[in-house]
Amino acid sequence: MLSEGRKKNRVTLLDVARHASVSRATASLVIRKSPLVSTETRAKVEAVMQELGYVYNMGAARLRADRSLTIGVVIPNLVNPFFTELLAGIDRVIDAAGMVVILVNSGDLVARQETLLTRMREHGVDGIILCPAAETEMSLVEKMVEWDLPLVQVLRRVTDDCDYAGVDYAFGMRQAVDHLAELGHRDIAFALHGPVHSAYQERVDGFRDAMQARGLDPENVIRVPHQIAAIAEAAGLFTEGSRRSSAVVCFNDVVALGLSAGLYDLGISIGRDFSLVGFDDVADAEAMRPRLTSVATFPEAIGEGAAKLLLDRLAQPDLAPRKLVKAPQLHIRQSSAIWRGSSLGRQQESG
């Protein structure tokens, strides 16, 4: 058995202490960089640790000290580049704090999410960063508070009684709509997809409010499929039939990418005949042709913010719940252009 092999030649703190002719307590203090130890003693102990190949056993330490230097991150989807960037931000901060991330994927399923949260709790994580699966109940978060498990919600929220790091979606939508309206567009649609959660709702509401404020139709909201190829096939929803639009605000850049492909297939020139505004501004936006105008939401910064909220809470458990709501920023590129007399929507009239 390997584990036996590993166990056999494991050198413990007691071995180190003996070789260095100090007590185990002293050796422990050296590891934890306590100032109580003299410089010579410290040097001697550290030399012995080197020599013996001592490996600190977090498992033993955590049992005694009741902290694991481990945090759990639960996200609903690994494949969306948006979440990847979020994760990179979380990882940077957690890593810098000498801690380590246990990552799990809920697949946006509440039942799975529950299982995974239990698992993380059993693993003794010090805290959790959770992007709640769609349909997550408030009671879940309350339960975790009851568990005394420090938690921060990220991107989506189910309660205000708990830290949250996210995006001011309403402000982002307003920028997108205002931008298109100022270019002269009036038939502006919102293309959405995916499961319903707070970020979904905030985007829809933000779009509607922004349209209303401009005196435009707030109900021009259309759901598209989830898979990118299927989104492309759905592009006609915006350009055909009685309800034609000259511009679309997209739920995220994935939708924008799909619609962009679909409009191309329909022979419609984006940035001339039709305007498209993405949301999130992931790396692909810059690589698309024409380049995609998109509302940047800075997922990496949000990840960092969420991790910092959690570290703060670990240090000060009694802090009141805090919110970190980042203002998004419209990046104007080529996919949005001046309205040119509805070359599309009213083709028949003008043609």
Place this chain on the structure above:
Amino acid sequence: MLSEGRKKNRVTLLDVARHASVSRATASLVIRKSPLVSTETRAKVEAVMQELGYVYNMGAARLRADRSLTIGVVIPNLVNPFFTELLAGIDRVIDAAGMVVILVNSGDLVARQETLLTRMREHGVDGIILCPAAETEMSLVEKMVEWDLPLVQVLRRVTDDCDYAGVDYAFGMRQAVDHLAELGHRDIAFALHGPVHSAYQERVDGFRDAMQARGLDPENVIRVPHQIAAIAEAAGLFTEGSRRSSAVVCFNDVVALGLSAGLYDLGISIGRDFSLVGFDDVADAEAMRPRLTSVATFPEAIGEGAAKLLLDRLAQPDLAPRKLVKAPQLHIRQSSAIWRGSSLGRQQESG
């Protein structure tokens, strides 16, 4: 202090045992689903665990049993969608085994990688899936073997003395080159970027061998920048000057996406004037217009394979090192087309 709070009302196995009027050992057997316990006893203990809100303490169990149900995954880069899909595959298998993934990002830096591996070791991971940073020395892996830390290399390898799950890059390159050659192309370039490692080398060698086998110039290999916008700006390298190509095989789909944008900017029609073949076939390939011909490498399946290799090794530490080398598969779409008399490269002659 929160940790005190948590500690105070923690219910332990002993509490459960007392309430259920059994010994602690019996309660432990119930948890581990031992068949030694009678059905009634099991039911009683489980009811009490429910009632008391007992949480299994992995930390304590791992200390005694010397296994943590935790594995470490070290990847060089989170942001490339290729790695994300790999990770999704790993996660699926590890999760199904009731284990949990500790994820770290080496940033392709050997020094950081070393720090992170030490950290994982201190955390007591049962094994590690490593995509070695560029320039990783064989001695690193040897050291880990010495540590008795089960390891599988994924995508890149630095030694044959250790499990490996990866791609038959040479076969993939052959398919790409053969495809273009059969379309009539003779001036085929290879566009590469990124740090040098085994997968890089295998792709280059594979391209050269495939070209040679076709009697084509194996030295038409050109390095492009790393950032996608900069790749776009470098597209002229393939279409201008004395060494013009009519087709490019790309190191990966990121390069293909960048070149695609750059060729668009140059007014060159991909799939008509110029052929492009990507590598990896990530989701974007299907979303590009024209759709990208690409060599699929199935990162998710490779992730699953790597995780299975690791689980096997945990079960049987003395297994000989194994290799899982997946055959890639060319997906022909629209970006590659019949050579039409070098409308580009020999424009001056023919025009």
Place this chain on the structure above:
DNA sequence: CTGAAAGCGCTTACAG
């Protein structure tokens, strides 16, 4: 099938 006991490797008061 169950109970009493030892021990995994550390940290933490408590004396000195």
Place this chain on the structure above:
DNA sequence: CTGAAAGCGCTTACAG
């Protein structure tokens, strides 16, 4: 600044 001792919550033989 250091040493001896208790204990974190579990698992594992070992008797019964």
